Amino acid sequence: MLRPSSKILRLITRSILDNRDQVLQMMRWRIANQQYYATQPVITEESFRNWFVKYVFGMPKMLFWVLDHKGNPIGHMGLRFRKNVCEIDNVVRGESEDKGRMGQALKTLIGWALKNIPIDKIYLRVLSTNEHAIEFYKKNGFIPKRKVIVRRGSPLRFLKMEYEHQYS
Numbered sequence: 001m002l003r004p005s006s007k008i009l010r011l012i013t014r015s016i017l018d019n020r021d022q023v024l025q026m027m028r029w030r031i032a033n034q035q036y037y038a039t040q041p042v043i044t045e046e047s048f049r050n051w052f053v054k055y056v057f058g059m060p061k062m063l064f065w066v067l068d069h070k071g072n073p074i075g076h077m078g079l080r081f082r083k084n085v086c087e088i089d090n091v092v093r094g095e096s097e098d099k100g101r102m103g104q105a106l107k108t109l110i111g112w113a114l115k116n117i118p119i120d121k122i123y124l125r126v127l128s129t130n131e132h133a134i135e136f137y138k139k140n141g142f143i144p145k146r147k148v149i150v151r152r153g154s155p156l157r158f159l160k161m162e163y164e165h166q167y168s
Contacts, residue, residue: 006112008105009064012076014057017049026076029094036130038150038158063090066105068098075102079113086113088124091133106140110163125158137161 016022027048034040041047056063059080066075078090088109093102110122126133128147138144142161150156 006108007069007071008067008101008108009077010067010073012056012063012065017052020045022073023048023052025073025094029075029092032094033092036127036133038127038154038156061089064105064109066093066102068095068101074098075105077102077105077109079109081117084118084120086117086119086122088122091124103136103140110141122163123160125160128157128159134159134161141165 016026023045027043027045030037030048031043034043055061056078060082061078061080063076063078065073066077068074072095074095075093076090077088077092080087080089088106091102091106113119113122123145124137124142125148126137127150128134134144138161141164143164145160145162147157148160150158
């Protein structure tokens, strides 16, 4: 599979598991943004590494560092594949961001996906209470579609949003 290459995104590979500093950096970001996730487990280094193995490397998914202008990671975002559909997921701004950098990264990732993967639709799910993220996604071409339950018995709801410039 082709991999996007740019000065704004870098694919996160299995080698991250050998770099404790990077694992701990992502762990800090996840803990700092825990309120924006549907699940809020107690996160340890071991559980975080297990998450990587199971949910990043064990699925049809790609996760990328978002890089600042100097090439340093300031966040991450991913693509999950299902048939002819891509889901943008795991978007986290970690460190201080160059203004607009996360939006540039999202547009780069979407552009690459539309050009290189046979997809009909790009969507994402965001907690319906995360107004800041919802506005960010609207500014970047996503339109709200509907609320969906996070899981049976949970009061939490996702807002499903679709990218409005769809190509097949």
